[in-house]
Amino acid sequence: MLEFNCTPNVFSYSILLKGLCVEKRSQEALELIHMMADAGGSCQPNVVVSYSTVVDGLLKEGEVNKAYSLLCEMLHQGISPNVVTYSSIIFGMCKVQGRGGPSTDV
Numbered sequence: 001m002l003e004f005n006c007t008p009n010v011f012s013y014s015i016l017l018k019g020l021c022v023e024k025r026s027q028e029a030l031e032l033i034h035m036m037a038d039a040g041g042s043c044q045p046n047v048v049v050s051y052s053t054v055v056d057g058l059l060k061e062g063e064v065n066k067a068y069s070l071l072c073e074m075l076h077q078g079i080s081p082n083v084v085t086y087s088s089i090i091f092g093m094c095k096v097q098g099r100g101g102p103s104t105d106v
Contacts (some may be wrong), residue, residue: 009026010036010050017050021057030066031052048074052085059092 006012008058013036020029033054058067058105074081081089 001092014050015055017053021053021060024057024061026054026063029057030070033070037063047079048085051079052082052088055085056088056092057093059088062096064092064096068089084102 013032017032019030020032031070033050044080051070055067055070055074058064059069067079068091071081074085
């Protein structure tokens with residue numbers, strides 16, 4: 001984008017977050033969301049949507065502890081999870097429980 005004199009904004013970053021999660025690259029999405037939060041300005045994560053996207057991606061990859069940490073980070077920052085966030089968490093926990101993996105109290 002920068003090559004074409006286009007400054008990335010929250011919408012372009014949100015698309016990138018979703019794309020990374022779809023491609024099972026949620027760790028990179030997690031790093032990007034932290035970079036966005038640290039940068040401030042107009043590239044702040046689209047609060048619930050951005051965080052929920054990454055939580056969902058992490059859970060789909062079996063990264064329960066990272067997803068739980070991100071959920072705790074959301075709550076600590078005063079970001080209220082929505083129905084999508086909680087649905088992702090419930091689905092992810094059920095999936096992990098079904099294969100005998102680690103569980104986390106939510």
